[in-house]
Amino acid sequence: MNPIKGHLAPRSALHDFLAPDSIAVVGASLDPTKRGYKAMVGLVKDGYPGTIYPINPKADQILGIKAYASLADLPGPADLALICTPAPSVPELLRQCGANGVKGAVILASGFGETGTEGARLEQELLAAARDAGVRIVGPNTSGIFNLHQKVNLLALDNVKPGDIGIVSQSGNMLLSLALEAQHNGQVGFSTYVGPGNQTDIGFEDYLRYLGEDVHTRVATLYVEGFRDGRAFLDVARETTALKPVVVYKSGATEQGQKAASSHTGALAGSYAMTVDLLRQAGVSVVQYSDEILPVAEGLGLLQQARGKRVAVLADGGGQATIASDRLAEAGLELAELSDTTRSRLGEILFPQASLANPVDVAGSTDTKPSLLADCMAILAEDEGVDSVFLVGMFGGYSIRFAEELLGDEMRGAESMIELARKTDKPLVIYSLYTPIKPPALRRLHEAGLPVYYSIEHAVRVLAALGERGHYLSTCADHDVPSALTPAPEMQAVFARARDEGRDLLEPEAKTLLRTHGVDVPIERLARGAEDLAAVASEFGERPVAMKVVSKDILHKSDAGGVRLNLQGEVALRAAHAAIMASCQTYDPAAEIEGVLVSPMARKGVEVIIGVSRDPIFGPVLMFGLGGIFVEVLEDVAFRAIPLSRHDARSMVEQIKARKILGGVRGEAAVDQEALVDLLLKVSSLVEAYPDLKELDLNPVIAYDDGYAVVDARVIVTENPVIEEADS
Amino acid sequence: MNPIKGHLAPRSALHDFLAPDSIAVVGASLDPTKRGYKAMVGLVKDGYPGTIYPINPKADQILGIKAYASLADLPGPADLALICTPAPSVPELLRQCGANGVKGAVILASGFGETGTEGARLEQELLAAARDAGVRIVGPNTSGIFNLHQKVNLLALDNVKPGDIGIVSQSGNMLLSLALEAQHNGQVGFSTYVGPGNQTDIGFEDYLRYLGEDVHTRVATLYVEGFRDGRAFLDVARETTALKPVVVYKSGATEQGQKAASSHTGALAGSYAMTVDLLRQAGVSVVQYSDEILPVAEGLGLLQQARGKRVAVLADGGGQATIASDRLAEAGLELAELSDTTRSRLGEILFPQASLANPVDVAGSTDTKPSLLADCMAILAEDEGVDSVFLVGMFGGYSIRFAEELLGDEMRGAESMIELARKTDKPLVIYSLYTPIKPPALRRLHEAGLPVYYSIEHAVRVLAALGERGHYLSTCADHDVPSALTPAPEMQAVFARARDEGRDLLEPEAKTLLRTHGVDVPIERLARGAEDLAAVASEFGERPVAMKVVSKDILHKSDAGGVRLNLQGEVALRAAHAAIMASCQTYDPAAEIEGVLVSPMARKGVEVIIGVSRDPIFGPVLMFGLGGIFVEVLEDVAFRAIPLSRHDARSMVEQIKARKILGGVRGEAAVDQEALVDLLLKVSSLVEAYPDLKELDLNPVIAYDDGYAVVDARVIVTENPVIEEADS
Structure with missing residues (x-):
């Protein structure tokens, strides 16, 4: 199984208040419907061992804990302040936080930049106040935070248990959904949760660094609506994914990207597809569907990454073996080619009618001895040509479906699988159709850190994520970027001139730039006027050439009639030149024309x-x-x-x-x-x-x-x- | 909600034995690990009201029911025989079944065509015996059948309850998986299950007809590895889908199709993509992922089909609203444009900060009154521009997350939703993040026949299936096929000649066929030899033409140098003709060349x-x-x-x-x-x-x-x- 291998050296200031020794709850309340009450309940019920300072000018105590009228009255500093009061009160409270020595404030209130101009002004005021006071801000407009290993449950969620999945989610409902799924799953737990809200001060990149450093977090899982500084996030992601898996679900898969661009490339950039490509480049495991977030995070946390794409499927039914094969192929994974040794070893323990090709179908061999599945998995895991082993079928349910007496053997099978997972460096991924009713053998596997999946589809997503992560880590050595290129002074001058003239590079300039740095650009000649055509014609001889207008004012050369193709000889060149000039002058009488560019017609390719x-x-x-x-x-x-x-x-x-x-x-x-x-x-x-x-x-x-x-x-x-x- | 609207007139002979009055269990056993024991347990435990005849030459009784030595000893006829004995015994048993008047036999044994030549021979013998005996066969190599409304539970499955989903599955594990999912779901039940096995006698098309006729089946659900007679299946499917939904999961999504074909078209046919297209053409709801089978079947069974693609999303959190929008767009559905009336009616009951565009985000308006969600759904359902309403978020969990006191209001909300579902002709599809823990309001919805989905992804698949089904039914009127075309005798003669000569149609013949029936084929001229070129050249004048060799022996004309393009005038035609002849004779000296086809160069398109x-x-x-x-x-x-x-x-x-x-x-x-x-x-x-x-x-x-x-x-x-x- 997958140990937590190492951590970035602690550098993030976020530790100071995401694992706080003391917490002030500003707006602590006696009203059970208020967040200021719920947060108090969450802290008290979970047994937070640090100091709690309820702040409420009208109460002496809350839940039996002495309350204070204001931050100024506290007997000592609070590491963290949870601010439950409305937006307009926040800037002043931040100043008080600064005076008290608060390191970070979680601001629940909405009514800032997300609501319009006035809110945006208030948000700027808030940020300025925080900077002045030396207080970092989570939010505003956040659902809050928890740190279960420190018993800081400011959301007062029931039934979440400490574990090693760290979460940053811009949607409170998504956190709630993951928590309920985890409760149902029964084995998954969480380390830290943060709702980044408006990211006014702290952004996704900062939270990711924190989770990368956090010793309780084995997998960082992020639900992202929008990055504030995507480049910074990529940089932190690259460092973090080298140490632990980072799972991202990016919403807005079908949104039209920003179209700030004046060129064709720009129109396709800013899209979901681009974001996914860049995240993957940094080693992030991108999840496409929201119901796969938790299964994939759990799998990446508990299982080894795979060395490659070759999966051995072990099934006790042909139908599900076929489904598994279909899904594996769709996910870009391959069915491993099993060695002769593997086949003959399998043949020794299975019925003659078993299928020993991949997918391996035991064809009834395990009906009275389900632990044979574990033996088969061990054989498959030893095959050099196998990168991961995928068990598909009814394991865990043999004693229910066939005979109660099989329970002992089934539990022995589970123990063997656990043992195998400890020994092998290949992931064992298990799907059982009995997962919905959690029979004892599956519970045992899960408790021992071997997840069992509810659907073949989710299991395959986990296999794919393990394969992609393995591939990323194994190619890390190739991720070095070639050394930078020295800019040429004459080309810097060209850029400077273009900037001065408020124009883009002319086509010949752009091509010269490329040629200067060793890019293959076919030879071409600039004819500034008709007088240059004779020389150009004699240079190219009978080779067919293309002629294009050069003008900073004409972006769409074809539309302007500024392009002529397949010209041969001086006569044709002269005719084409005259036509281009006439056409372009009609198109834009004010256009400044530098001349025409003549180049040989490109070969087909x-x-x-x-x-x-x-x-x-x-x-x-x-x-x-x-x-x-x-x-x-x-x-x-x-x-x-x-x-x-x-x-x-x-x-x-x-x-x-x-x-x-x-x-x-x-x-x-x-x-x-x-x-x-x-x-x-x-x-x-x-x-x-x-x-x-x-x-x-x-x-x-x-x-x-x-x-x-x-x-x-x-x-x-x-x-x-x-x-x-x-x-x- | 969706009533069972009508049924095909009962025609299928399968009713005689899939709803039997008496059952013989051949190979009934006292050994608890045997199917012949399990089947007896299933019948007895579920209280099968008909007559049970255990057949076992060595036992007097089984589970207290008098046993008989053979089928010949039975005091009366059995409608159905379950045959649990090994393959070689089956043909003789079928003869005995015939003598007894058995109408259908379920044959569990494997060891037939699926194992090779010898098994295939035995399978043919079995079929012949069944035909002689007048007995229909389910299987062989089947996992069995059940008919829960008749208390015929021959699989002895625990915890499956009668319901209206009929299942035909070529995978026993898939049936088991669906049964366990249904058990976990708590509301879904089944009517009839059949494992078609080798389809030796009865195929998918026959079972589908049966389910179409069966009054207890509201949705026919099929897991198919291979059709025996796909065309017959399409015909039955077309009839059935007009009355009730048919859900098909076809395995082998990534298999390479059969390549019997000599042409390019053939190479792409036989594929999964083709099968899916043909099934959809017949109105079948094709499910792509195995974990969507049950959700889609449940949704199609319980909910109205949608009139169109326009979905109104109602959410209590922005994140999940975005996820829903993404998934809807991917599934080809649209966000409905809400009318001004709808917006203003929503505006009257929601907070000012609520977003009234689609997706509607209540922005906290429902935190203290979750039943408002039902009111919003009613408003949305009344909008003419809305085809279906999609509730997304935490309904059912308000009383858990916010305050217990909200339970009463939440239950009232559930009742209003149930009432609305009864009144409206639009589907209400509900996703709740609280589904995993089944709170009371969600249980109430489910009990009343309003399914609640576990994931946004599954809910969207249901919306898509409802939309596709609605679209299919509403366009049924356009499904009439234009009246047939009368073959032309001269073209029939061309086909006859080609067949006699063992060749395909020559290009000019194929084009004449098309022209004869009104297809636009550009004019072209066949020049049998160089002597015809002058006339051809004068006909086309200065228009550029193409020239192609015509020979039954040359299939790849370009490879043979048999195509020349962009020819102008007689001189060019003659040169091209000479070149084509020379080149083709080199390519295949034995080729019989009919001449060359000359036609004007096609315009760009x-x-x-x-x-x-x-x-x-x-x-x-x-x-x-x-x-x-x-x-x-x-x-x-x-x-x-x-x-x-x-x-x-x-x-x-x-x-x-x-x-x-x-x-x-x-x-x-x-x-x-x-x-x-x-x-x-x-x-x-x-x-x-x-x-x-x-x-x-x-x-x-x-x-x-x-x-x-x-x-x-x-x-x-x-x-x-x-x-x-x-x-x-």
């Missing part, structure tokens, strides 16, 4: 698109996909946060659904994927080296079996900060 | 593909998709069983994921979808009219904004039956 945008939440992000309808209609793209490691670049090429096309279809050769990987890494370094590069589109890049060609390139330059004029 | 194959299980099937990589790489296609209704044809065009492209992307005009629908219907009628047409590929068809052009057509002809020579 596979069109791909590479884009960069700077996401307001996650910072610079790279996008990769096949060109045309794959991006525009199917949205079949992959995202990674910049900077990329080689592993990241490779994984994004492998991720897109249409990757088969890169492998060669309809008789085409496979494209040179390593060249694309190199290109992705180059683009990533480029973005790091030139902070003025705001967005970049290479669309299309034509990929060949021997490299690629960047056919069109667009670079958008960060605007100069607008200098606001003072009101006059 | 959207390539689609239409294919027909004859599936061994489901009969003639039509496939539609976009051409090229959409079919080959993305497998984005839709299938329907032939004959198609206009509704079917339209729905397949709407089904494909890349349908956006038909609507016009990248500045292209939308294609004429009605013309494509007409074409699909024509092809469907064509296949019906010409039984010799085995497969058909129209690939590509170019779709335009004003019609379409069939650019290539291939028709494969049914082989003459091979006449086997007698062994000599």
Whole structure:
């Protein structure tokens, strides 16, 4: 089973008040419907061992504990203040907290930024007061916190037990739902819960660092509606996932992303798909459905990660073996190929009619001896070609379905499975159809830390998460980012000029930037006027060329009639040039035209698109996909946060659904994927080296079996900060 | 709520023995581990009111019931025989059953066709014996049957209660799993269960007809590994789904389909995707995940179907409202636009901070009065723009979470919801995070026939199934199939000739067939030799044309160098012709070449593909998709069983994921979808009219904004039956 392996050195200031020695309840109440009463009950009932200071100007005591009129009256400092009073009272209370030496305040009140302008002003006031007072804030607009190992149950939840799942949830109902599921499950417990609320002071990244450091937390589980600083979260996640699993459910899977972008790449960024890709890049286990959060967190907490994708399925019924196989394939897992030794060892203990291929179907062999299942699992776990073992069927129910006398053997089977789990470094994942009625053998497994799943679907999600985590950890070594690129002074000058002129890079400038740093851009010539065409024509000879207008004022060159293809010879070039000039002048009479760019027609290949945008939440992000309808209609793209490691670049090429096309279809050769990987890494370094590069589109890049060609390139330059004029 | 509306006139012979007045247990046993003992226990314990005849040559009585040495000794006939003895004994026992007047026999033994050749022989012997004896067979290799309303519990399952879900499952474990889930659920019960086993005599279609007729069955639920006669199943399903919901889980979602096919269409047919499309065409509710079978069956049984896709979500927490919205969008459902009246009525009873857009978030309004939720549901259900109401959150748990005193109001809320469900014709679907601990209000809802779901995900699957069923029933009127097409004698002659010559139709023949029946195929000319080219050239003038070789021996025309494009004028035609002839003769010196087909180059448009194959299980099937990589790489296609209704044809065009492209992307005009629908219907009628047409590929068809052009057509002809020579 999975030990807690290590922890970040304690650095988070959150420990000071999320594991407090003393708590002030501001707004402690005698009214049982109030949070200020419930919190007191939660602390008292759970036996909080620290000091409790109820604050209530009208009461002498609450639940038998001496009450104080205000924070100023306390005999000593409180580590934590729970503030249950309405929004307008909070800033002043924070000042009092500061005076008292309170380290952190949990602010339940709503009525801040989430309600509009006036609330936002109050929230700023609150933040300023907290900063002045040196008090950190959880919330406002939070459902509260608990720390069950410290008996700090400020939510007064019944029937939650201490355990090793830490939770940060922006939805109070979600926490409640997880708590009730845990109660029903019977074995799962929680360490710390925090509702981050408006994240005015402390954001998800801070809470994650805390959970990463917390010795009682084995799995950090987060329900996220929105990150405040996505980039910071990714950084903390990368550190944390190296030590313990981080499970994230991100809501808003179908929301349309923010569309701040002026380029095509931007329109697809900011989406749920992007967020998921970036989280996975940082090793986070992303859960897609809300009812899988707890099963996956439990599995990642208790079970070994898998070394690979090869699953051995052991079943006592063909139907569920088939269902398991279907789900495994859908989840990207494989049925392990069993060795001859494994098959013959299984053959020795099972009936002749048993199926020894994977899925292994015992075909009745275990009906009178269910403990044989444990023996089979041990044999499967010893197979070098097996990464995880998946038991599917009615274990735990043999003594119910067949004969009560089997209970002893079934319990022995459970003990053997527990023993095996201790010895092997492979995960044992167990689904039993008897889970709903919790028979003794399943209870025993669960108590010993071997979870048993209610549905094949959930069990497979756990197997997938264990496999993904194992894959992530085993490829960590490849996660190093190539060393940065030195910006070229002449290109920095180009950016500076563009900024000064309030324009983006012209296509030739963008391509020069790429060429400067070793990107393959086909040769091309800028003809500033008709007088340059003769030289250009003689250079390209009879090769067919393309001609495109160059103008900072014309973004949509085709629409402006600014593109002509398949031209051969000087006569054709001259005709095309005249046509382009006429057409573009009609399109935009004011357009400043630099000239036309002439380049050889690109060979046929596979069109791909590479884009960069700077996401307001996650910072610079790279996008990769096949060109045309794959991006525009199917949205079949992959995202990674910049900077990329080689592993990241490779994984994004492998991720897109249409990757088969890169492998060669309809008789085409496979494209040179390593060249694309190199290109992705180059683009990533480029973005790091030139902070003025705001967005970049290479669309299309034509990929060949021997490299690629960047056919069109667009670079958008960060605007100069607008200098606001003072009101006059 | 959803009444059982009517039934097929009883026609199925299965009633005679699935609701038997007397049962013989052949192999009744005193050994508690034997099925022959368990079955006796099941009958006795459940109080089976009919006559039980234990058959055991060595016992006088079993469980106090007089035993007989053989079927021949029975004092009267048995409607049903449960045969618990090994495979080799079965054929003789069936003869005895016949003599006794047994109507149906349930054969548990395995060791038949599923084990190999010898078993298959025994299975044939068994079938022959049953036919001779006039006895119908359930199985062999079945887990058995039960009919709980008749107290026939031959599986001796504990804790299953009579109810209205009928089950046919090829997996015994799946039945067990559903039974345990039902036990845990507490409200769901079953009518009849049958394990069809090898379907040697009775197949899924027969069992479905029985469940359709059975007055105790409100929902027919099937777990299917393989259909024996898929076409017959579709026919029965179409009749049954008009009366009651039919839920199917088909295993083998990721199996590679059978590849009997010689054409491209065939390779994609036989797949899971095809099976799902055909089942849905017949109105079946297909369930994708095994853990959704019971929730969906329960929901379809108890709730109204929805009139449309517009869901009103009512939530008491923003987080779960967002999750619900995400899942609804993924399932193809919409958030209803609430009317002004609805909003203002909600506004009158909720706090000012409540969100009155959909999802409606009560924002604390119900914390002290949970019954307000029922009032909100009533308001939402009255909105004309709402098709179903989805309650999401903590209903049932208010009295646990907030204050015990709320229990009375919460129970009143439950009563109001029950009342509303009785009055409204819209489904009310309820998710509560308190479901795991079954508080009183939720128990009350459930008892009154309003299911409460454990996860938002499952609840949304139920909403989707209700919406799909409502959509199916409301479009039933469009399901009429256009009247058949009369075959043309000259085309029948073409088929006859091709069959005689052991070849498929030549491209010009296939196109003539299409043209004969009104399909738009561009004009083209066959040049049998170089001497015809002058006339062809003068006909097409300066229009660019394509030239393709015509030969029954050359299937892959491009590979053979048999295609030339973009030819203009006689000189070009002659050169191309010479090149094609030379190239094809090199490619296959023995090829008989009929000539070349010359046709104008097709205008640019959207390539689609239409294919027909004859599936061994489901009969003639039509496939539609976009051409090229959409079919080959993305497998984005839709299938329907032939004959198609206009509704079917339209729905397949709407089904494909890349349908956006038909609507016009990248500045292209939308294609004429009605013309494509007409074409699909024509092809469907064509296949019906010409039984010799085995497969058909129209690939590509170019779709335009004003019609379409069939650019290539291939028709494969049914082989003459091979006449086997007698062994000599």
